[in-house]
Amino acid sequence: MKRAIPVLALSVAGLVPVWLYSPGAAHEGEISEIAAPETPQQTQAAPQTQTQPQTQPQSQSPTAPKSSAPAPTTQQQAQTRTVSGPAVNTSEGTVQVQxxxxxxxxxxxxxxxAPNSNPTRMALPILRQEALKAQSADIDTVSGATATSDGYKQSLQAAIDGAK
Known part of the structure; x- marks a missing residue:
């Protein structure tokens, strides 16, 4: 009985910081993939699109006009475009895709x-992969990052609609 009161008092004193804990500034803010360096896949994709038009004119007959070679490259460059979706406010933060x-x-x-939280950091690569695979905004929500997933899909759909 003599030890019960100090044990209880110290237990409560030890739990008070746990009850009062809130994440610090390191967990707040937003993250951006735009500042990320290019992946090897992105750097390899550009030379492939440039070499394909060069191989086509070589397979043509010698009487074919040489002025037709730059046309596919120009058309491909004109067809490549980037569209940003709107910023969508969610309960976790703002989400916007390009x-x-x-x-x-x-x-x-x-x-x-995107919100700077662990679930969001884990969900973004999955959402990106699913969007590329589906070629649409009809993708599954990532468990644990529902708000971010919903905002991602809304911004993605708006960007796709804007590209049409």
């Missing part, structure tokens, strides 16, 4: 703005 199209195909999706 979509790159090659013709009508989605070739890349980047998060311009």
């Amino acid at each position: 979509v790159t199209f090659q013709g009508t195909k989605i070739t890349d999706v980047k998060a311009l703005r």
Whole structure:
């Protein structure tokens, strides 16, 4: 009985900081994939699109006009465009995506703005992969990042609609 009162008092004193804990400034703010360096896949994709038009004129007959060679490259460059979706406010923070199209195909999706939280950091690569695979905004919500997923899909759909 003599020890019960000090044990209780120290237990409560030890739990008070746990009850009062709130995440610090390191957990607040937004993250952006735009500042991220290019992946090797992105750097390899550009030379492939440049070499394909060069191989086509070589396979043509010698009587074919050489002025037709730059046309596919110009058309491909004209078809590549980037569209940013609107910033969507969610309960976790603001989400905004940027979509790159090659013709009508989605070739890349980047998060311009997203909440700086662990679930969001884990969800963004999954959402990007799903969008590229589905070629639309009809993607699954990532468990644990529902608000971010919903905002991502809304911004993605608006960017796709804006590209049409």
